[in-house]
Amino acid sequence: MMQVVSRAEWRARERRREHLFQVISACIVLLAITTLVVLLTKILLDGYARLNPQFFTSFPSRRAEQAGILPALVGSAYLLLLTAAIAIPIGVGAAIYLEEFAKRNWFTRLIEINITNLAGVPSVIYGLLGLQVFVRTLAMDRSLLAGACTMALLALPVIITAAREGLRVVPKSLRDGSLALGATQWQTVRYSVLPVAMPSILTGVILSLSRVIGETAPLLVVGAVVYIGTLPESVFSKFTVLPVQVYNWTTRPQHAFQENAAAGIIVLLLLLLTLNAVAIYLRNHFQKRLPI
Amino acid sequence: MPSNTPSEVSVAYPRAVVRVGSTARNRRRVRIEEAVVRLFLFVCAFIGVLTTFAIVFILISESMHFFEKVSPMKFLTGTVWTPTFSNPSFGVLPLVLGTVLTSLIALLLAGPVGLITAVYLSEYASPRVRRVVKPTLEVLAGIPTVVYGYFALTFLTPLLQRFIPGLEGFNALSAGLVMGIMILPTIASLSEDALYAVPNSLRYASLALGATRFQTVWGVVVPAAMSGVSASFLLGVSRAVGETMIVAIAAGQQPNFTLNPLRAVETMTAYIVRITMGDTPHGSVEYRTIFAVGLLLFLITLALNLFSERVRQRYKGARL
Secondary structure (H helix, E strand, C coil): CCCCCCHHHHHHHHHHHHHHHHHHHHHHHHHHHHHHHHHHHHHHHHHHHHCCHHHHHCCCCCCHHHCCCHHHHHHHHHHHHHHHHHHHHHHHHHHHHHHHHCCCCHHHHHHHHHHHHHHCCCHHHHHHHHHHHHHHHCCCCCCHHHHHHHHHHHHHHHHHHHHHHHHHCCCHHHHHHHHHCCCCHHHHHHHHHHHHHHHHHHHHHHHHHHHHHHCCHHHHHHCCCCCCCCCCCCCCCCCCCHHHHHHHHHCCCCHHHHHHHHHHHHHHHHHHHHHHHHHHHHHHHHHHHCCC | CCCCCCCCCCCCCCCCCCCCCCCHHHHHHHHHHHHHHHHHHHHHHHHHHHHHHHHHHHHHHHHHHHHHHCCHHHHHHCCCECCCCCCCCECCHHHHHHHHHHHHHHHHHHHHHHHHHHHHHHHHCCHHHHHHHHHHHHHHHHCCHHHHHHHHHHHHHHHHHHHCCCCCCCCHHHHHHHHHHHHHHHHHHHHHHHHHCCCHHHHHHHHHCCCCHHHHHHHHHHHHCHHHHHHHHHHHHHHHHHCCHHHHHHCCCCCCCCCCCCCCCCCHHHHHHHHHHCCCCCCCHHHHHHHHHHHHHHHHHHHHHHHHHHHHHHHHHCCC
16 A cells, blocks of 8 residues: 655655665675674684794694694695696696687587586585596595696686686787788797786786685595695605695694694685785786886 | 786787798798697697596496495485495485585575675775775685684684574584675675676666665666676575585584584585595495585586576676
């Protein structure tokens, strides 16, 4: 049933409703910010006391206050480098193929749709893939190499997308100029496109790789070990990484281990921050230096 | 994280000198190099297709071995999941229910909050507010999930236990809520894109008819962007279904057949992690359960992703 109201009353009512919605939405947006602040504060408060030199130079231990993250830190660094060494050439190569070489036909579409869908596959499934292909079939066992291969496959869709974005920055005129001078497609890419696109490709690739640092589930499945008394010596060694160590400490019932977990998280977040800062620095640096 | 598209286009002078000269030998070498490089690049791009094939092949072939021992009907309709017991039972429904429950809680939080955040950012917020909120969402999106798991277990659960008596130490509620925070950036930023794509002419038309801003936003703009918004919800749910660490840490690892958010549950992902971390003998039936559960998980997320993509495509076509 409609109710007759005066125009002034209607306006006032609408204004109240408008106002109420703005307040509610501002509160909700604040919720996201508050959550982030609370999360970071909680972790800092829990973990900062454990951040001493001994924590960085010790192996995991049954005694929380003697345990450290040395093998996890070294393992994370090796894993990142190895993953980058595998995933960057393949990812950038695939991006170059799709952007510069591929004809627009159904097969190219298939590859593109495929990459989009792979980006949506849960990471734990990549763990199962790695377990069956690298650990068992290729007999790499539960090694650093198996972990890196798995992570490389996981990172590929994101790297390809990032590298394609980077290649799109290069203006078409540059390619046309090179081709008009008689250069082949690959010579054009190699000498004209890549030097220009490299900084933006690199930025995107580093940002995508920073996810590798935080991934836990696929490495648990592939078999990162938790108790480890030695540092990895080769790519076939057993290994552990920072997030796996954090997971292990978090699931212990003793409170002291959870402090260790928080301290490990602080280190993990600092690592992520560093990687992102490097990416941003690279972007700004190259942007300024290159002539237009 | 910042986007990787530089604001200005920079162009370098090609430094290397391309070998010129059209001797037949030279041309042949260039042609061979060209073909080799092209093949290599093609192989790189094709690895993605191979990965998909490998995933599908492994999940199906290992599941086949599993279904030789356990009937698919019993697997899909059984309500008791005790594969590691001496008298095992392989009903996957408790794991499915655990996944549905945590994802639903996540969506109930992240859906409304994400949509309102998107509406606020695209229709109301000043540039200054946007400059604070957008990076916050990006940072939330970049936090490793194991960190969220720690937060759920050591902060949110004790906090909720003060208000909700009977909340177990491991429970679906706090895992689901934190998972909601995790998928919030996905939903908010994709919904915002959808709202942004609504042409201004619609807004002006509505305002010119005397509608208020509130009426314009909720009566015209949001309905016009509905398919994009739904696509973002679907993608968010797909993320939640595939998420592993938060639920493995905070939801407990007990396959209870329940929809009670106060109790411990086990999701499909958490189960896979639990078994692979234990010392289940390779090749045994309980070992193969992880591939059967993985296949189910893969199919569910694939369906959600494809559905989300379809919904988004429809809205692209319907753009005014």
